[in-house]
Amino acid sequence: MQSAADTMADPEPIPAHVARESTPSEQKDEGHAPTTTDPGQGSPSAGASPPPTAIPSPSPSLLRARRQLLAALRATDTTIERLDKLTTTAAGTERVLAVTGYLSHALHHLLASAPWLALQTRLSLLARLRRHRQHQHSSSPPKPPPTPPPTTPTTKPKPPLLALSSLMSETRFTLRLLGLLPLWTWGAATLRSPPKDRILYILTLLQVVVNMIYQVLENGSYLAAKGVVPRRFIERWGGLVQWDLWSTRAWFGHIFLQFFVLARERTLRLRRREELASSSGGGSGKGAKDAKLKDAEDEAEVRAWRKSLVNNVCWAPLCLHWCFEEGIGFPEHLTGLVSFMAGAWDFWDSWGRTGSSV
Numbered sequence: 001m002q003s004a005a006d007t008m009a010d011p012e013p014i015p016a017h018v019a020r021e022s023t024p025s026e027q028k029d030e031g032h033a034p035t036t037t038d039p040g041q042g043s044p045s046a047g048a049s050p051p052p053t054a055i056p057s058p059s060p061s062l063l064r065a066r067r068q069l070l071a072a073l074r075a076t077d078t079t080i081e082r083l084d085k086l087t088t089t090a091a092g093t094e095r096v097l098a099v100t101g102y103l104s105h106a107l108h109h110l111l112a113s114a115p116w117l118a119l120q121t122r123l124s125l126l127a128r129l130r131r132h133r134q135h136q137h138s139s140s141p142p143k144p145p146p147t148p149p150p151t152t153p154t155t156k157p158k159p160p161l162l163a164l165s166s167l168m169s170e171t172r173f174t175l176r177l178l179g180l181l182p183l184w185t186w187g188a189a190t191l192r193s194p195p196k197d198r199i200l201y202i203l204t205l206l207q208v209v210v211n212m213i214y215q216v217l218e219n220g221s222y223l224a225a226k227g228v229v230p231r232r233f234i235e236r237w238g239g240l241v242q243w244d245l246w247s248t249r250a251w252f253g254h255i256f257l258q259f260f261v262l263a264r265e266r267t268l269r270l271r272r273r274e275e276l277a278s279s280s281g282g283g284s285g286k287g288a289k290d291a292k293l294k295d296a297e298d299e300a301e302v303r304a305w306r307k308s309l310v311n312n313v314c315w316a317p318l319c320l321h322w323c324f325e326e327g328i329g330f331p332e333h334l335t336g337l338v339s340f341m342a343g344a345w346d347f348w349d350s351w352g353r354t355g356s357s358v
Contacts, residue, residue: 082354094172095347098339101168105336108161113333165336173222179215183208197268203261210253217247245325252319258312265305269298307345314342 058066086092158166187208194201221243223229234240276294318338321330 082351085354086350090175092350094175095343095350097168097172097175098343099347101165101172102336102340102343104161104168105165106340108159108165109333109336111161112159173218176215177219177222179219180212183212183215187212197264199264200261200268203257203264207254207257207261210250210257214247214250214254217243217250221247241325245323248319248322252316252323255312255316255319258308262305262309262312269301269305273298307349310345311342314338318342 083096087096157163187205190201190204190208195204220229220234221240224231224234224243225240231240234243237243238246272294317328317330318335321327321335
């Protein structure tokens with residue numbers, strides 16, 4: 001990226017002043033004797049041109065600041081390009097919104113925690129002691145702090161970080177109104193080209209069903225809360241709270257089935273490794289080459305499997321907690337942190353892929 005700092009050039013030297021020769025008519029006699037000079041030395045008014053003024057070079061600190069500014073502009077441009085590339089897809093937008101919401105929730109509870117408040121109190125006391133010592137050495141007494149104006153009791157606003165987290169969550173709810181479309185595509189693709197393993201095929205179909213139930217219930221309760229769907233229809237079938245609970249339970253059904261999917265995939269992968277080891281026992285060149293290719297494929301498959309396992313392990317206790325109206329005792333201040341941990345690996349991989357073409 002060519003920035004404005006790249007196009008700046010140092011100023012050119014100021015051109016030398018051209019001396020103007022004096023003529024006899026320019027010399028005015030004002031009662032003083034005319035000045036006689038040595039012809040070899042020339043007239044004082046017709047002397048040689050003064051040397052050009054040297055432009056001072058920028059100081060090292062200024063050059064260093066300019067380089068740092070240019071580097072910061074380039075880094076900012078690269079980051080914005082990668083972020084724009086990440087948010088061009090629906091999945092990338094969902095990840096960015098989720099990470100923003102989870103981190104703001106976790107940061108709010110971190111700043112409101114007892115250790116952080118104790119640290120703030122200690123730093124405030126140290127700052128007051130330092131100001132008190134400075135006022136003792138000064139000649140004038142310190143001015144008392146201004147009295148704050150009286151405030152009327154009003155409703156306490158939501159903290160900014162929690163408000164940001166709620167906004168990100170509501171935005172994701174709105175985007176998931178179209179979530180039935182990819183679920184339909186997933187189910188249709190599974191029916192058209194089912195997995196070779198019968199158990200995986202059944203588990204995948206069950207996951208499609210519970211995800212569609214989850215999405216229908218979530219969309220219905222969200223639209224009813226916004227006044228789009230009549231509430232009397234929702235109230236006839238249990239109310240908003242029950243719809244939210246059963247949508248979360250359907251989501252937990254997906255997580256529960258995913259553990260069986262991961263276990264089955266691991267069993268099939270180990271079985272393939274045993275078959276590959278027995279087939280390449282002869283040590284032929286072609287067999288060794290195929291074994292290397294299979295190892296590379298297995299490495300990528302194992303990495304994706306571990307990422308899915310971490311995601312499932314993090315979501316399972318949270319989702320189980322939200323399946324009950326009173327919860328199971330999971331700490332509220334940890335929900336944002338654990339939710340972030342569930343998708344951090346996937347977000348890191350997605351962010352890394354944006355840097356391949358930047």
